[in-house]
Amino acid sequence: xxxxxxxxxxxxxxxxxxxxxxxxxxxxxxxxxxxxxxxxxxxxxxxxxxxxxxxxxxxxxxxxxxxxxxxxxxxxxxxxxxxxxxxxxxxxxxxxxxxxxxxxxxxxxxxxxxx
Amino acid sequence: xxxxxxxxxxxxxxxxxxxxxxxxxxxxxxxxxxxxxxxxxxxxxxxxxxxxxxxxxxxxxxxxxxxxxxxxxxxxxxxxxxxxxxxxxxxxxxxxxxxxxxxxxxxxx
Numbered sequence: 001x002x003x004x005x006x007x008x009x010x011x012x013x014x015x016x017x018x019x020x021x022x023x024x025x026x027x028x029x030x031x032x033x034x035x036x037x038x039x040x041x042x043x044x045x046x047x048x049x050x051x052x053x054x055x056x057x058x059x060x061x062x063x064x065x066x067x068x069x070x071x072x073x074x075x076x077x078x079x080x081x082x083x084x085x086x087x088x089x090x091x092x093x094x095x096x097x098x099x100x101x102x103x104x105x106x107x108x109x110x111x112x113x114x115x
Numbered sequence: 116x117x118x119x120x121x122x123x124x125x126x127x128x129x130x131x132x133x134x135x136x137x138x139x140x141x142x143x144x145x146x147x148x149x150x151x152x153x154x155x156x157x158x159x160x161x162x163x164x165x166x167x168x169x170x171x172x173x174x175x176x177x178x179x180x181x182x183x184x185x186x187x188x189x190x191x192x193x194x195x196x197x198x199x200x201x202x203x204x205x206x207x208x209x210x211x212x213x214x215x216x217x218x219x220x221x222x223x224x
Contacts, residue, residue, distance in 0.1 A: 043202060043216040044158070093157050102146055102165075104212065106157040 002028050004096050006107035013084055013114055021079045021110045023094030029074035030096035034104065035067075038091045050077055084114045117141045119215035121203050126221045127193055135188045135201050135218045143208020149177050149188045150202040152217065158202055161188070190220075198222045 003026040013019050023033060032051050036044040048064075050056035050071035058064045068080040077096075081088055093109040118140045127133040139147070146165040150158035164170055164179035164186060176189040190197055203215040 041219075043214045046211070046214075049211070091155075102163060102206065106159070109155075109157045111155070 002096075002098065002103070002105040004030075004094065004105045004107040006092075006094055006110050008110060009108060010111040011113070013112070015085055015114055016083055018080055018082045019084055019112060021081075021092055021094075021112075023077045023079070023096070023107050025075045025096045025098070025105070028096075028098045028105075030077070031074065031099050032097040033071055033077040034095045034097075035069060035077075035079050036093045036095070038093060038109075044093065047079075081112065084112070086114045088112065089114045117205075117207065117213050119203055119205060119213055121201075121215045121218045123216070124219045124221065126223060127190075129193055129195060129222055129224050131193050132189065132191050133193060133220065135190075135203075135220065137186045137188070137203035137215060139184050139186070139203070139205045139213075139215075141205045141207045141213055144181060145206040145208065145210055147177075147179055147186050148204045148206070148212065149175075149186075150204065152200045152202055154199075161201075193222050195222050195224070 005024045007022045035047045038044050046059050047062045048056040048058045050069050052071050052074050056069035071077040091109050091111050094107045095104045097104050121137045149161040152158040162177035169178045174191045179186045200217040200219050202217045204212045
């Protein structure tokens with residue numbers, strides 16, 4: 001089946017530094033990738049949608065200059081949290097779609113803690 | 116606006132049956148999904164309904180009524196490992212998933 005990986009699975013960083021999270025589709029080409037954020041005991045919040053080779057579309061309220069998304073190839077998308085602050089601590093999950101709109105495959109998530 | 120409603124928390128007994136309801140109001144409809152999410156993990160796909168009726172898959176079944184904007188997830192023969200959050204999500208006319216807040220299911224022995 002379709003597998004999506006994320007790296008790292010968890011990361012601790014100091015306030016003010018930047019963190020890059022990778023999302024890879026291992027056995028299919030992901031034409032579209034989604035980035036979600038989930039705070040404790042809350043549901044998934046879509047941050048942005050990215051299509052390979054084009055700029056990401058950010059949801060309202062998500063700062064595109066703070067959360068940089070690059071979808072340079074059909075198997076890799078990256079999310080960079082720039083100048084991270086403790087309030088950015090969250091569970092970040094990516095998902096990927098291979099063209100079929102009805103199927104979305106989730107990565108295992110990355111837990112970010114900013115101290 | 117778009118809205119997905121589901122109960123915040125439910126409790127059930129091991130071996131029993133539980134039904135988790137979901138009502139929705141969205142801009143267009145391209146299907147309804149149920150996902151299971153264990154604490155600290157990403158969601159895993161359970162079911163997809165786009166036509167009215169019941170879809171059965173082992174111990175889990177999902178029902179959809181498009182005219183009522185309503186779905187439920189039915190879990191039979193509950194096991195302790197079924198303790199998790201269950202997320203209802205609707206795909207809107209732009210093929211974007213609109214997520215409910217999730218229902219935390221607690222299974223007691």
